[in-house]
Amino acid sequence: xxxxxxxxxxxxxxxxxxxxxxxxxxxxxxxxxxxxxxxxxxxxxxxxxxxxxxxxxxxxxxxxxxxxxxxxxxxxxxxxxxxxxxxxxxxxxxxxxxxxxxxxxxxxxxxx
Amino acid sequence: xxxxxxxxxxxxxxxxxxxxxxxxxxxxxxxxxxxxxxxxxxxxxxxxxxxxxxxxxxxxxxxxxxxxxxxxxxxxxxxxxxxxxxxxxxxxxxxxxxxxxxxxxxxxxxxxxx
Numbered sequence: 001x002x003x004x005x006x007x008x009x010x011x012x013x014x015x016x017x018x019x020x021x022x023x024x025x026x027x028x029x030x031x032x033x034x035x036x037x038x039x040x041x042x043x044x045x046x047x048x049x050x051x052x053x054x055x056x057x058x059x060x061x062x063x064x065x066x067x068x069x070x071x072x073x074x075x076x077x078x079x080x081x082x083x084x085x086x087x088x089x090x091x092x093x094x095x096x097x098x099x100x101x102x103x104x105x106x107x108x109x110x111x112x
Numbered sequence: 113x114x115x116x117x118x119x120x121x122x123x124x125x126x127x128x129x130x131x132x133x134x135x136x137x138x139x140x141x142x143x144x145x146x147x148x149x150x151x152x153x154x155x156x157x158x159x160x161x162x163x164x165x166x167x168x169x170x171x172x173x174x175x176x177x178x179x180x181x182x183x184x185x186x187x188x189x190x191x192x193x194x195x196x197x198x199x200x201x202x203x204x205x206x207x208x209x210x211x212x213x214x215x216x217x218x219x220x221x222x223x224x225x226x
Contacts, residue, residue, distance in 0.1 A: 034214065043202045043217025044155070045114065102155040 009107040018075045022088030036087045115139040116218035133188040135203030142208030144186040149200040
């Protein structure tokens with residue numbers, strides 16, 4: 001399983017764009033990059049997933065450079081309710097049920 | 113709402129009690145998971161079931177006993193727990209088989225062992 005490295009914490013202000021970068025130097029050919037969001041005392045919630053280049057949905061964008069050794073989750077115009085822990089996971093998403101390895105994540109705090 | 117429900121949401125039990133946690137998914141998935149999340153620690157995978165068969169047991173103590181009677185339901189039976197077992201227990205499900213393995217989590221059961 002590819003190991004990921006993320007900043008432990010980040011602060012931002014309401015209305016700003018937040019970019020959280022994750023390093024995954026040992027990513028394998030079949031691995032996808034997935035981001036989850038977790039609020040206190042709740043289960044993680046899937047945000048976005050990608051393989052290469054850029055993926056965008058109604059919540060966030062995911063930027064993946066050509067070498068795929070890192071990825072950046074971009075949250076446009078954050079609000080106080082975006083305060084949460086954000087996890088970057090790397091792994092093959094196709095096939096039999098598999099283990100997700102969660103790291104410590106990034107605690108994002110959005111300030112008024 | 114993710115389509116995965118867990119009951120109870122909170123549980124307090126003594127070390128000699130026996131209790132069960134229940135998870136139900138309404139997504140038509142075939143794989144289900146139990147995770148443990150202790151305070152200020154990453155999620156730890158405990159068990160994986162794929163098409164009702166247990167495929168992974170991450171060296172979990174025998175005082176935790178999983179049961180998967182069908183693809184929609186998953187139980188975690190608890191007995192003679194220790195205070196250090198106090199944590200948030202999360203259930204998740206995914207498509208299973210050869211499909212997309214994105215996991216969808218329930219809200220968790222907050223367990224306190226006295």
